[in-house]
Amino acid sequence: MSREIEKFLEILKDPQKHFGINVHDLSTCKAYEYEKYDCEIALLHKCHFENDPDNEKLLSTFKDVFSKDYLELRHPFHNDVVTRAVLSIEAYPTQSFVFFIDENNQYPWILYHMESFVLFFITPKNIFTRKNFLRGGWYPISLFNNALNINKFIAQLKTKDLEFKDKKFGINFNIDRPCHTFCDFNWFNKLHLQNCKVINSPMFFKTNTMTNFIDDDDIVKIRPGLIDYDFHTKNNFIQEYIDEALEAHGGGGGEYNLTLWLGIPGERRIWLEQWEGIPQILKNLNLYFSNIKVYIDGMTSYDGERTEFKANVENFWKIVENIEITLKATHTKCSTFDPNDKNSANKALITTKNGQIDIESLSGYDYKAKIARCNLCDIAICELGTTNLVPFVFFRKAGVAFYCYSNQIPYMKSLAQKISHLKTINFAYYKLNKHIGFECNYHISYQHLYNLAAECLEELSLENKIKGFSRENPLKMHRLSVPSVELINKAYELEQKTGVVLKNNKEEKKILQKIKAQEKLLRTQNLLLKIEQKQAKSNNPSPQAQIPLQKPIPLQKPKGAVERVHRHLAYKLGIAIIVCSKSLLGYARMPFVLYHIKAQHKFEQEKFQKALLKNPALKLLPLESYADYENALKEQRCYTYKLGLAMMEAHRNLFKGGLVWFYFESKRLKREFEKEKQ
Incomplete structure (x- = not known):
């Protein structure tokens, strides 16, 4: 029994305490000084720090490492000691711990693989990482914390589990994050590992060059990705993936004026305006393109599989329903996925007054099927999560790119430089609503996305890349007025508080139509x-x-006068003042509450006036036309309404002592109210 392994396991039970590490402070983690050592890990850290992934020594060294039966690396500090991988533990979706030991069981250490090979490694001395990884931000700290959580995965380990043994390894592609998988595929090709042993398990893309499959049976699992891979380098092997996909799923795309790839977030991120926004974008595009094909992306199945993802399917049919309402569809022909029919799909052919929109869900397809369909698309409107992999990384499609959180902005800008006619959102039209780790939801006005798509399509038409248009006959599209994203966010928050959502409420529209009839x-x-x-x-x-x-x-005579009065700004302000004045905290919050109410009221009024211009029939009746007119007059004479009016008057004379006047006026109104109660 190895005393060194026992000590190491004891250290791993609480590495933070033993090494004196603060999980929120990367400076307490040690940078590996690769310059002092001569081993595979030192070479890898050197090439990573110098951004030299094509280093010939690096490629030849690790090709040799992966070509053997056993995974062996020289110890990162004791370079004359050869260590062997004897155990691998898959800790998180893309992260694993690989345990190494020498033949004398004297030098245990652990390789931690996440976004690249040996992102961190742990020895009895400390936990070490790359020099250029010791930067701030929630993402590095999150990975650092994950590495330190090794104590959760070693609780049941015994010393004998980590002792030296003849345990073979295999290359593992069975991870559930597509971008990491394709990064590993690129290194697999870059190192020419086609003859190496690959674990025969589900993966996102099986290439024709993979021939040496082995079973997942008591072996060490290792991923081949050495360094974060830039998919936009020249030698990225993407064309090979495209060729294989088209060979498996070739075919034409039908006679459409416009074919659109729509990549919306779904698993951990939400574009909060998508239910209203997607139908509105299609409605405006339908004015210029009578026959549109739309592919809506979703979760992806492993290679050769076809799986249904319930949330994606529900979202798809919700979008279809909203398109029918928004475009006033005259007919819709739907079909659903049948597990017994590989050619079936969730599709809807929607007939509108301007033509047809053929919309199809790509949720549950594998990457080869998605690549083949994206090949047919003219443009893509796509978020920069995993869904951007096919349209922007593989095909470099023109279109519109939008981000979900701010750390994607540099990537978005780099895409815009590399892809012709790719439009990116203006930061002024984006607002993050909620962000926890990798999960977030956000606001982007659909009008802004449509305007960017229109700009892109007009440019493509000048290059003869849009059917029916050319430089001699260019496409010219209208633009939409873009509302303030702050007001969009405030409207959303109000909906969440009240639980009342009027947008695309089908049942309410039916009732209103009957009343009007x-x-x-x-x-x-x-x-x-x-x-x-x-x-x-x-x-x-x-x-x-x-x-x-x-x-x-x-x-x-209809009723509704009292409700109309309750929607007046004066009444809203009066209610807020009364509620806030019940506590000291309420008084402190009052200015912000009143500002929010006034801004929201203004937003609602502007929205109504715009709707009135389009449809004069929406004009409201005079108050005296309602059956409860007399009750409405009483509401306008009540304390609440008068208090709100006084606040509005005080604000108009803010710099003429308005607030001082309001203080005495509110006291007078209060006395008047109490006297009336008696």
């Missing part, structure tokens, strides 16, 4: 009776000869 019928009947009366008068000028006429059918 009934009112229209009554008005028509009254109009006909008035015409009959006039005709009767003209035919019988003598009063004695006049025939008694039926009285017009009276319109029953």
